[in-house]
Amino acid sequence: MSLADRWPLPDHHAVRDALLAAWDRPGYHDLRHLEEVLDRLDVLAAAGVAFDATSVGLAAWFHDAVYDGADDDEERSARWARRALPAAYADEVARLVRLTVDHCPADDDIAGAALSDADLGVLAAPRERYDAYVGGVREDFAHVGDDDFRAGRAAVLRDLVVRPHLFSTPQARGLWEVAARANLRRELDELDAG
Secondary structure: OOOHHHOOOOOOHHHHHHHHHHHOOOOOOOHHHHHHHHHHHHHHHHOOOOOOHHHHHHHHHHOOOOOOOOOOHHHHHHHHHHHHOOHHHHHHHHHHHHHOOOOOOOOOOHHHHHHHHHHHHHHHOOHHHHHHHHHHHHHHOOOOOHHHHHHHHHHHHHHHHOOOOOOOOHHHHHHHHHHHHHHHHHHHHHHHHO
């Protein structure tokens, strides 16, 4: 199945095509990332996480649609969703996109938890994919000097490792928590080593 065929609405194909064009860029936040987030949503649904597939699927399509490595990327992506989607989905999708700023959904926010977990799932990837992800993130921030990037990246990773759980759903914790923590520790050790 092509990525275009995974669009969760039966219509609004011009929006889908604009999103595909937006995601078609170098770096980590590319078409592969979108596809992997959609794949992980499928995994979570199969594992029993009960979320609205249409709203969360649309949020996956929009969550990094605008990505310049700027502080307001998620906000601009959320505003695009709000303008482009039917009223039945616009507010919820925009809300979900905004949650990907910090990946901290409320305990009772199943939709937010599913999207957050699917987005963070790359942290549990096998070493080769994890290293490619890190390289893609570096490419996304090519405008930042090496020392500043290492310091910023280390700060992000330290914020993640001190959380009691990286993932919000029990299913994602069971699937990905151990591998993700191992990857984060390895990357932090490499950053600290210089």
